[in-house]
Amino acid sequence: MASRYTLILLLVVLMGCRPATPPPAAVDQTTVPSEPVDELPPSPATPTTVSEEVREIRNATYQLGAADTLQGVQLTEGTFEQGTPGSDDFISAKMTDFVALGDLDGDGTEEAAALVSENYGGTGVFVFLAVYSQVDQTWTFQTSTMVDDRPQLNALSIANREIYLDAVIHAIDEPMMRKFGSRGPFSRKKASFSSTQ
Numbered sequence: 744m745a746s747r748y749t750l751i752l753l754l755v756v757l758m759g760c761r762p763a764t765p766p767p768a769a770v771d772q773t774t775v776p777s778e779p780v781d782e783l784p785p786s787p788a789t790p791t792t793v794s795e796e797v798r799e800i801r802n803a804t805y806q807l808g809a810a811d812t813l814q815g816v817q818l819t820e821g822t823f824e825q826g827t828p829g830s831d832d833f834i835s836a837k838m839t840d841f842v843a844l845g846d847l848d849g850d851g852t853e854e855a856a857a858l859v860s861e862n863y864g865g866t867g868v869f870v871f872l873a874v875y876s877q878v879d880q881t882w883t884f885q886t887s888t889m890v891d892d893r894p895q896l897n898a899l900s901i902a903n904r905e906i907y908l909d910a911v912i913h914a915i916d917e918p919m920m921r922k923f924g925s926r927g928p929f930s931r932k933k934a935s936f937s938s939t940q
Contacts, residue, residue: 794844796844796853796855796882797842797844797855799881799882800838800842800855800857800875800882801818801820801821801838801842802817802818802819802820802821803818803875803881803882803883803884804816804817804818804883804884805817805818805823805836805838805859805873805884806873806884806887807834807836807861808859808861808869808871808873808887808888808889809861809863809867809869809871809889810834810861810863815884816834816836818836818838821837821838822835822836822837822838823835823836823837824836826864828864829864830864833862833863833864834861834862834863835860835861835862835863836859836860836861837859837860838857838858838859839857839858839859839860839870839896841857841858841896841898841899842855842856842857842858842899843855843856843857843899843900843901843906844901845900845901845902846901846904847874847876847901847904847905847906848876848904849904852876852877853877854874854875854876854877854885854901855874855875855876855882856872856873856874856875856899856901856906857872857873857875857899858870858871858872858873858890858896858899858908859871859873859887867892867893868892868893869889869891869892870889870890870891870892870893870894870896871887871888871889871890872887872888872889872890872899872906872908873886873887874886874887874906890908890910890912891910891912891913892913894910894911894912894913895910895911895912896908896909896910897909897910897911
């Protein structure tokens with residue numbers, strides 16, 4: 744027990760003996776630099792191409808996950824909007840750029856996983872992981888599960904018959920209105936979903 748207190752005392756002494764960090768040099772904020780600020784590099788001349796499969800999925804039917812009743816909506820260029828913001832019938836569904844293709848059920852054909860956000864006029868932007876498969880050569884909605892309200896999305900992929908999602912989400916005991924980056928214990932979650940779940 745004495746060695747534990749000795750170690751703690753030694754750590755406290757060592758931390759107190761570290762060299763002080765010099766304060767940063769003062770900057771004159773009243774003058775404007777005479778040199779021009781570097782501009783961002785120009786955008787590529789050719790836009791990023793989207794595969795035909797992803798284009799078809801972005802124009803498929805999507806089943807709303809947070810609506811009061813089951814309701815399928817037709818996406819156009821990944822978007823569906825009804826009503827005006829603030830009205831009782833407002834619905835906005837937008838497919839994000841996170842779309843992954845891969846074989847989920849082992850039949851040799853690709854399925855798709857996509858992240859879709861839903862908003863009903865309030866501050867909540869509920870993101871769902873939606874799964875699509877080809878039925879009669881048409882991308883068809885199969886199922887979805889809620890990820891979080893306004894998560895920070897990092898990556899989505901399909902491998903080994905599982906969907907892998909890397910996102911920062913609210914902990915179960917945190918309010919949904921709390922912003923990411925504020926003080927508090929937000930955790931980065933990596934989840935996998937298999938076709939057998």
